[in-house]
Structures are given as C-alpha cells and as structure tokens.
Amino acid sequence: MGLLDHVLDFCDDVTFPKRKKRKPMQTVEIKVKMDCDGCERRVRNAVTKIKGVKSVDVNRKQSKVSVTGNVEPKKVLKKVKNTGKRAEFWPYVPYNLVSYPYAPQAYDKKAPTGYVKNAPQAFATPGDLDDRYTWMFSDENPNACSIM
Template identity: 55%
Template sequence: MGALDHLSNMFDCSSGNHKRHKQRKQMQTVEIKVKIDCEGCERKVRRSVEGMKGVTSVTIEPKQHKLTVVGYVEPQKVLSRVAYRTGKRVEFWPYVPYDVVAHPYAQGTYDKKAPAGYVRYDQDPSMNHFARANSTEVRYTTAFSDENTNACAIM
C-alpha cells in the first residue's frame, strides 16, 4: 500500500459505508480422505466441490480414497462442503510418503489402512513414541563390548 493510497483512505470524503478491500485468497492444494466405493460415489464427490467458488481443478484417486482440490479456497470450507453434500465421513489427508518420516514403522506412525508407500503423518515431532532404555537394559547391552575385550563384565 503506497503513501498516496494511505492518505486517500485517511481523508476519504465519501459516505461512511464504503467497502474495505478484500484480501485475495491464496492458491492452495487441499487433500482430503473420503471413502469412494464406486463410480457413483466418485461422481457425487466431484460434483460437491466443482461448483465451489475459486476451485481450479479437482482430482480423485478412488483406490487411495483421496480427493485433491486446487484453487483459491479455504481448506476447512472444502472439507465441510464435501461432508455436507456427500454425507460421508471426511478428514484431511493424514498420510505422507514413508521416505519423509524418520521412523516409518514406529507405534504411532505405521497404519495398516494407509495406501502403499504411505504412513500416517505425525503432527507432533517433539513427542517421541520410543521408550527409553532403563538402567537394567543399559547394563545388559553394555556388558559385552567388541571394541574393548577386557571390558567384559561377565569374565
């Protein structure tokens, strides 16, 4: 916003009910998990979001139960519209490729329902699902040392 725009807004002599400029929504990609059983379900899901204002493209992958919407939309509005129009249980796409995750087969990450090559996304990386070794386990694992053969605790 330039200086002239700012000054013109300060000294606006028009009536008091002028509209503020709306900020334009950013281009976003919204991925949603929705159960798609047949071609009728696929058509219903596609039609639920194609009519939305700002939608640029709609991609459906029925085998993965994945809906991808690209456009100038708000993700929460897309999610609620699909749920309302189709009557299906929907959620944001919770999976990421297993290459991205440090421990893909950890307790909170691995999901049997995930498509091939994907694991559940762990939103909180600070929360560690691995149990820490207690002092008894540390003693047993350090009892033998390949580097220092004289450090054997048993012999």
C-alpha cells in the same frame, strides 16, 4: 505535503471500501471412502461447485480427493461431508519424508502404498535422546551430575 497526504488517505478510506483479502492458492487433500462411480461423481460435482476451485483430482483407489484453488480447507471438507460421505483431512505423508516410518503411532496398515500417518514420533531425529543424556554428564554443562 504532510497535510495533503493525510487528507488523501482519509478520502481513500471513506470513499472506497476495503477489498476482501484474496485466499491463497493451495491444495487441500481429503480422505473420502468412495465405493462406486456414483460416489466419485457426487463428490467431484459437490467440490467443483465451490467458488475458487481450479482443479479437482479424485483417486478412488487411495480414497483421496485433491482440490487446488483459492479455497478454504474447512469449506471443502464441509462440502464433501454434505454429500453423505465420511471425510477427513488427508492424515498421511509420503514414506520417504519421515525418519522413523515404523514408529508405533506412525505405521498404519490401512495407509495407501508409500504413505505413513503424520505422527510426531516419525519425524524425531535419531540422536535427540542420546544427546540429552550425554549433555547431563558433560563437563561443559554447569548443571551436570556432580557425583563424579
């Protein structure tokens, strides 16, 4: 049986070309400055023409475009930039998901209501610094300070 399985595997590889891996279903969020209905329509039409797009949600008030489907994020961003608009990936996270929303590089006055910038300082846990200093002078730490 081993030889027969090997021959069948060889025949499958030779006769049938491998299929391309399908892109996963995902949501791509992009920040685009849109001033009027024409800008919104231009961005929406450009994005809907991409192969694999299931739905497009444009929110002009937040300057946000959400594209859902089997698409690559870089292709979506490039297509939006081809409309002549300045675009970037959505740099914000919801306010209630971060530990320190007023961290120096997380708080942004230009952010939409309920959002802060996606900065690592905002996600830090509160006791990290204190735990490190306590561990430096702990009796259980073999590398602790020996001055005491």
